[in-house]
Amino acid sequence: MQAKPLTHYSPALGKDMHVMIYGNGGIPFLAFPTQDGMCHQLEDFGFIDQIKDYIENGRIQVFVVDTVDLESWSARDISKEKRAERQEQYYRYIVEQVIPLMRELNDALPFVIGMSMGADHAAITFLRRPDLFRGVLAMSGVYDADYFFDGFMNSTLYDNSLERFLPNMPADHPYIALYNEKKIIFCVGQGAWEEDGVRTLRHLQRVFESKGIHAWCDFWGYDVNHDWPWWFRQIRYFMPFLLDT
Numbered sequence: 001m002q003a004k005p006l007t008h009y010s011p012a013l014g015k016d017m018h019v020m021i022y023g024n025g026g027i028p029f030l031a032f033p034t035q036d037g038m039c040h041q042l043e044d045f046g047f048i049d050q051i052k053d054y055i056e057n058g059r060i061q062v063f064v065v066d067t068v069d070l071e072s073w074s075a076r077d078i079s080k081e082k083r084a085e086r087q088e089q090y091y092r093y094i095v096e097q098v099i100p101l102m103r104e105l106n107d108a109l110p111f112v113i114g115m116s117m118g119a120d121h122a123a124i125t126f127l128r129r130p131d132l133f134r135g136v137l138a139m140s141g142v143y144d145a146d147y148f149f150d151g152f153m154n155s156t157l158y159d160n161s162l163e164r165f166l167p168n169m170p171a172d173h174p175y176i177a178l179y180n181e182k183k184i185i186f187c188v189g190q191g192a193w194e195e196d197g198v199r200t201l202r203h204l205q206r207v208f209e210s211k212g213i214h215a216w217c218d219f220w221g222y223d224v225n226h227d228w229p230w231w232f233r234q235i236r237y238f239m240p241f242l243l244d245t
Contacts (some may be wrong), residue, residue, distance in 0.1 A: 047115075063110075
């Protein structure tokens with residue numbers, strides 16, 4: 001399996017960022033690591049091995065990015081305004097630099113996926129720019145800015161809080177029709193460390209239903225924990241649905 005590291009400078013973030021690219025053809029996948037993770041994490045924890053057959057068979061190509069969570073969602077030693085702004089800069093980096101990079105190497109429309117905090121990033125990016133993707137798979141996210149920001153909110157964080165901006169989306173917003181042309185899957189277990197994921201996905205499910213957005217919100221069993229072995233099983237389960245055209 002071809003694995004290629006890439007380093008480039010991000011004007012939006014003001015520093016070098018890294019991308020790991022697995023495979024050399026097929027449908028591209030933009031993949032976000034878990035909270036505070038970097039581009040090698042999915043390989044280090046065995047996630048890439050779980051989809052190695054799809055990569056080696058040329059069905060998918062995976063682009064794993066760095067995060068800046070330690071400067072945004074996870075940071076506690078800087079102001080909430082700066083944390084929110086850093087997340088917005090990260091979003092701009094993904095949309096303005098990573099997506100064009102992916103298009104240079106593979107002009108097919110990508111999926112975006114992630115687990116835990118990576119699911120939050122995947123969902124935010126997809127729901128803000130559905131025109132850039134063919135779908136999203138978000139596993140075990142906590143879709144609640146208050147969980148990370150202790151009730152703080154401003155216009156910048158609002159744009160990165162799907163549980164806030166999505167309920168306020170007008171019924172005739174063109175994105176709703178666009179969402180319904182895509183494959184949207186949100187998954188969470190109901191076991192250990194998944195309580196907030198269940199709570200926030202229940203809310204998101206109600207929002208999707210009220211807006212007429214055709215999203216598959218899948219709640220797995222009470223033995224399904226917030227942990228890598230279950231994400232391995234989930235990616236194997238959902239991959240055929242994503243690739244079924």
